[in-house]
Amino acid sequence: MELLNTSSITNFPEHVILGYTEIRSGLSDEMLSEDEQKEWNGFTNQQRKNEYLSARHLFKEMLSVSGLNSDHEIFKHPLGKPYAQNENEKIFVSFSHSKKHVFCAISESVDIGLDTEWLDRKVDQRIVKRILGESEWEVFSDEDPILLWTIKEAAVKCLGTGLRTNLKELEIQKKSEIEFLVRINDEKTFQICSFQELNHQISIAY
Numbered sequence: 001m002e003l004l005n006t007s008s009i010t011n012f013p014e015h016v017i018l019g020y021t022e023i024r025s026g027l028s029d030e031m032l033s034e035d036e037q038k039e040w041n042g043f044t045n046q047q048r049k050n051e052y053l054s055a056r057h058l059f060k061e062m063l064s065v066s067g068l069n070s071d072h073e074i075f076k077h078p079l080g081k082p083y084a085q086n087e088n089e090k091i092f093v094s095f096s097h098s099k100k101h102v103f104c105a106i107s108e109s110v111d112i113g114l115d116t117e118w119l120d121r122k123v124d125q126r127i128v129k130r131i132l133g134e135s136e137w138e139v140f141s142d143e144d145p146i147l148l149w150t151i152k153e154a155a156v157k158c159l160g161t162g163l164r165t166n167l168k169e170l171e172i173q174k175k176s177e178i179e180f181l182v183r184i185n186d187e188k189t190f191q192i193c194s195f196q197e198l199n200h201q202i203s204i205a206y
Helices: 034-041 047-066 126-130 135-142 145-159
Strands: 016-022 073-076 084-088 089-097 101-107 113-118 170-176 180-184 190-198 202-206
Touching: 016 047, 016 202, 034 047, 047 089, 047 101, 089 145, 101 113, 101 202, 113 145, 126 145, 135 170, 145 170, 145 180, 145 190, 145 202
Parallel strands: 089 113
Antiparallel strands: 016 101, 073 084, 084 089, 089 101, 113 202, 170 180, 180 190, 190 202
16 A cells, blocks of 8 residues: 655645555455445455455555544445545545556545546547537547546546436536646536546546
8 A cells, every 4th residue: 555645746635645556356354344345245246346345455554554543434425425434523535446556535624536547548539529518629629538537537426426427517627737627517616636647647526
């Protein structure tokens, strides 16, 4: 497990800790809660089981090295958005995984959504047409599809609605090379910090 040094990243949200680890096999499942055990045992794909367990171990290790209470357990809102709680203490948490790595962002003070993609992944340009609205197409049609995808996915994760949200309803506005805004139906706005590290595009919405 490693914590990412974000001190030099412009606009990285304060009080957010970002960690990562390789997806590992053979990890102990003893640290899972009863509900997590049920969810983990419900997976039939071994890769998915490894991703899940690696993410939970990463979360616990991040709590320990950050001086936070390691008794926090992960729960989920009705639509699936994770959060961590220990008695009356609540921590915002978001996970993302790529082919070989899992990432985790935690914060005691700001709601977050995290999405990552391996930079070597080939993304069909048709995906851009599927996620960009008409007003965005003129501005972002030449941008890296991975950048656009992670920005919108991070915003959706922060919103907590998952696949129920049409990505065309989220409008990206560019502030700088790594700073963006995402507006949802003119009702809610997220700030986005998006940057490249560890051969990944990493986007955090807050």
